[in-house]
Amino acid sequence: MSSEIILVDAxxxxxxxxxxxxxxxxxxxxxxxxxxxxxxxxxLIDNLHPEKVYVIWEGGGSLxxxxxxxxxxxxxxxxxxxxxxxxxxxxxxxxxxxxxxxxTKLLGLSGIPQLYVSDCEADDVIGYLVKNKLxxxxxxxxxxxxxxxxxxxxxxxxxxxxxxKKILTAxxxxxxxxxxxxxxxxxxxxxxxxxxxxxGIKGAGFRTLAKRFPEIxxxxxxxxxxxIRISQNRSEESKVKLYHQIVADCEIPxxxxxxxxxxxxxxxxxxxxxxxxxxxxxxxxxxxxxxxRIMIREGIRVFDADKFFMTARSIFK
Numbered sequence: 391m392s393s394e395i396i397l398v399d400a401x402x403x404x405x406x407x408x409x410x411x412x413x414x415x416x417x418x419x420x421x422x423x424x425x426x427x428x429x430x431x432x433x434l435i436d437n438l439h440p441e442k443v444y445v446i447w448e449g450g451g452s453l454x455x456x457x458x459x460x461x462x463x464x465x466x467x468x469x470x471x472x473x474x475x476x477x478x479x480x481x482x483x484x485x486x487x488x489x490x491x492x493x494t495k496l497l498g499l500s501g502i503p504q505l506y507v508s509d510c511e512a513d514d515v516i517g518y519l520v521k522n523k524l525x526x527x528x529x530x531x532x533x534x535x536x537x538x539x540x541x542x543x544x545x546x547x548x549x550x551x552x553x554x555k556k557i558l559t560a561x562x563x564x565x566x567x568x569x570x571x572x573x574x575x576x577x578x579x580x581x582x583x584x585x586x587x588x589x590g591i592k593g594a595g596f597r598t599l600a601k602r603f604p605e606i607x608x609x610x611x612x613x614x615x616x617x618i619r620i621s622q623n624r625s626e627e628s629k630v631k632l633y634h635q636i637v638a639d640c641e642i643p644x645x646x647x648x649x650x651x652x653x654x655x656x657x658x659x660x661x662x663x664x665x666x667x668x669x670x671x672x673x674x675x676x677x678x679x680x681x682x683r684i685m686i687r688e689g690i691r692v693f694d695a696d697k698f699f700m701t702a703r704s705i706f707k
Contacts, residue, residue: 393441394440394530395441395443395444395524396434396438396440396442396532397444397446397516397519397520397529397531397532398431398434398443398444398532399446399512399535399538400427400445400446400447400448400512401447401448401490401512402534402535403430403532403533404423404424404489405423406534406552406553407423407424407426407430408423408486411423413425413426415688415691416689417688417689419688419689421492422489424489424496425693428493428496428497428693428698429698431443432697432702440530440705441705442503442705443502443503443705444503444505444519444669445503445504446504446505446506446512446515446516446519448511448512449506449511449515450508450509496684496685499675499680499684500676500698501675501676501702501706502674503672505669507661507664507665508661510661513652514652514656514657515657515665516652517541517652517654518657518662519669521541521652522654523666528545528546528547530547530549531547532549532550532552533549534552534554537650539563540571540575540650540652541571542559542563542571543560543571544560564607567596567600568607569600570607570609572611575652576614577599578646579646579650580599580636580642581594581595590642590646591632591635591642592635593631593635594632594635602632614646618637618640618644621633621636621640622637625637674706676699676703676706678695678699681695
């Protein structure tokens with residue numbers, strides 16, 4: 391067993407399986423999201439041999455972020471189901487909710503800890519755990535969301551990307567984007583994020599920013615305000631459009647920082663208290679009998695519960 395702790399961005403992990411796994415139950419329900427999720431957790435534990443695993447669910451979205459920018463995540467595209475489905479599946483949202491509910495019930499009976507905190511996002515909870523509650527622990531974050539790149543730390547925090555099917559490190563970010571992980575969020579504030587509906591500076595891309603601002607290609611942290619100040623100084627002597635564009639639209643990266651930065655900034659004191667309480671008081675109980683009862687009731691036969699429980703027991707101390 392390693393000394394690493396796995397933090398699973400649950401909805402991100404679930405939706406990958408929900409969209410791609412075509413499994414159905416004997417009752418005619420699509421159950422690929424739930425079964426794929428459980429098998430995925432089992433595979434993570436078997437391959438990474440962690441000390442602990444925490445599954446963190448979305449808490450209904452961040453009220454604080456929406457108060458800053460009302461269009462935050464408002465334009466997200468609906469998830470497309472697997473192309474192998476031969477017929478349309480009605481009530482996709484209802485089925486998704488059914489599967490999430492099923493997944494949380496089954497996980498609860500397997501003893502794998504789950505966290506859910508109302509009115510905040512999973513990435514805020516994970517950001518808080520990485521930087522505060524579990525700051526002395528080695529961590530592997532499981533998600534395909536680039537929001538977590540800013541949390542990467544050499545020799546302490548890594549990311550398992552289900553999409554890329556590999557471990558990402560701080561060096562991975564530098565090799566791909568030309569920017570150190572600690573400055574990744576700063577760069578994104580200028581690039582924007584179309585998936586979350588966040589605007590960016592015209593002409594700003596990661597490689598362009600790295601070229602025009604070599605400061606962010608070094609290990610030292612450079613703030614959004616510093617990039618704006620540098621742009622103001624250089625715009626007086628240079629005709630480079632990016633410098634002038636940043637000065638003209640400087641309110642965009644300042645707003646984006648408030649929305650993109652992961653720490654305790656978007657959590658209330660009450661939410662932090664709830665996170666700490668749940669981590670400190672988790673009661674891990676295995677209930678294989680009721681787990682099997684639910685599987686039988688839901689008509690699920692495409693899952694090896696014996697192997698799953700054997701794996702789940704391996705993270706118990």
